[in-house]
Amino acid sequence: MNGVNTVEAAGASATSSSEPRSPEPVRIFSVAHGGAGVGRRISEADGATVGEHPETRTWLVEGALPGEIVQARRTQTEKRLIRGETIEVSMASEHRVEAPCSLFRTCGGCNWQHVAAPAQLELKRQIVAGQLRRIVDVVELGAASSEALGYRRRARLHYERDAGGAWRLGFLRARSRELVDVPRCVVLDASLQHALTRIRELAPLLPERGELVALSDGARALIGLPGVRPGPAIEQAAAQLLDDVLVGVSVRGGRQRKSIGQPRLEIDGPSAEGEPVGIQVSPFVFTQAQGAVNRALVRYVHEQAQPAGKRVLELYAGAGNFTRLLATTAKRVFAIDDHREATACLQALVERYGLPVSVRSGKSETFIGKLARSSQPRRAKYDVVVLDPPRRGLGRQPSRWLSGLQPERIVYVSCDPATLARDLEILSKNGYAVERVRVFDLMPMTSEVEVVATLVSKARGSAA
Ligand SMILES: C[S@@+](CC[C@H](N)C(=O)[O-])C[C@H]1O[C@@H](n2cnc3c(N)ncnc32)[C@H](O)[C@@H]1O
Structure with missing residues (x-):
């Protein structure tokens, strides 16, 4: 366990109670489906003299880990449950680390950047074991990613132009419809990041708001723009963006669809003899x-x-x-x-x-x-x-x-x-x-x- 640690409060989360409350000490004993820490209110939070508290409802605290004592702010009080978010860590888990992304707790894309990468699979195993406790006694550990950052080859992002004309491309804030601009995302692989940086140049030709899907095979990337009708202006502009990495942009609006450059990529092809053949996919199709x-x-x-x-x-x-x-x-x-x-x-x-x-x-x-x-x-x-x-x-x-x-x-x-x-x-x-x-x-x-x-x-x- 580590010492006291102040956590930057997450932005606008909904609070159902009318009275703003000061943070309350909560001891966390496990992890819930969705990634929040499960705990109980305690009477003190100095890490030494903790005692029981008359409040017996279970807390679900975002940004808190098993074994920790955190100062949590209520975001929602329900009949049997209190939801909250971590404001300060009084006693930190050995698995707590500094988040690698400066947008952590602003952007809703990743909720576990405060968890050491090697501990993440075991915590996920605990989540599953908790959900399946009435069905199985043992949940086994499978494979974990060797890369905790720069691994992600598929993403769905949102874009919008606000009333002031500013254009944002990124992910929604947690439990919110507010869009956070993400110019660089630490979990995306390099080709996907390259493609997303280039596609920002299309902003003036896109609708006021929409979604974008992106896919990479590790070396090349495709962008898909649903809800965007093909036409000479967007097709010419997209063609200008293509390079060795961004090899295709597909637009589809109504029944019309058009691919500028490559429409599909082959992913997961064999890297050694005996491995299965790759699959051919467009950015609109689900891939792991x-x-x-x-x-x-x-x-x-x-x-x-x-x-x-x-x-x-x-x-x-x-x-x-x-x-x-x-x-x-x-x-x-x-x-x-x-x-x-x-x-x-x-x-x-x-x-x-x-x-x-x-x-x-x-x-x-x-x-x-x-x-x-x-x-x-x-x-x-x-x-x-x-x-x-x-x-x-x-x-x-x-x-x-x-x-x-x-x-x-x-x-x-x-x-x-x-x-x-x-x-x-x-x-x-x-x-x-x-x-x-x-x-x-x-x-x-x-x-x-x-x-x-x-x-x-x-x-x-x-x-x-
Ligand atoms: C989690 S993905 C799995 C796809 C594939 N097994 C893989 O590993 O890439 C779920 C798939 O279910 C499809 N799907 C969603 N609802 C469906 C339904 N009611 N019937 C059939 N397929 C559905 C989606 O199109 C998607 O391809």
Whole structure:
């Protein structure tokens, strides 16, 4: 533990109580989903004479770490919970470090810059273990990023021109719609940063506000501008910006779309013999935030799925990140995603390499719902299901449908341990045992975590 440390207060966070209160001492004992410290109010904060306090509600304190005593300012008081933010650290965790970015606590892009990089994966494991405590006893550590800064290859930013004509490009402040201009971002890789610096020159031709998506393969980058109609002015200006690093700008407004320069990049191509082929993606298509840990994730998902000679159903397949390795040993992969551009990327990959994959555009939930209700023999249609839904998870009813398909194994990749816990509970009550859970850290400096849960069918497992 370290000594007293003053933390610059985060800017405008919403306070529900009408009375401004002075900071209160809180002892932090664990970490919550979302990255805040979980603690209790204490009576003193000198690090030596701490005592119990009549306030027994749990505190959730932004910017606080397990083992710390912090002075916290209330931002919201609820019936059973008090939310707050760290104003000063009275007793610091050994894992507390100086944030590497000067915009920390102003920009909402990263919430864990105060956490030492080597400690981040273990804290994420603790978050997942807390969410899954009713389901599994052990949560394993997977791969962590070797680079805590300059690693990120995909980002979604916002831009706007204010009434005074000033143009901002960056991220939203935490729990706010206020846009923070971020001229340099320490977690973006160098090519992405280069592309974002150059794209600022397009500002006069862009709408008053909008979003921008950026993607890099580590050496070259693409920018995508949704909500921007193609036209001679923007196309000429974008063409002027292209160089060896920024190799493509794609605009799309209404039904019109145009790529100036390259529309897609190949990412995660093989760096050694035996590694899976790369995927071809545009900046509008989902891709994992970094390459190195994603390679480990793809290998682990393949290992857990055990797809050799099996029929695999892959839900939320995207552009084929997991498909490309599953298809090397599976009898056939049936891959579904509702993003037409992602499935077009996947179809192109399948044709290029002759992979045994059937690609379908549509809602995963609708597909398994129809299958679960159909009269055809459902059992053993798919031996393995791999799914990687967005934050909202698969959902209660679709989880029941999934168990009704009776695959031998389910490999559930999740970016939200709370929705994962909800779905695993349903699957556990409907014939599946959670065999293994492992966490991966694709996004250092944030509390975002990737979790892989492996489930086996109790019925088919015992019959085998
Ligand atoms: C977390 S991403 C995973 C993509 C891919 N597995 C990867 O690793 O790159 C979630 C994917 O689900 C897709 N998606 C979102 N809602 C969907 C739905 N209801 N049905 C099918 N796909 C959906 C998105 O287009 C996105 O490609």
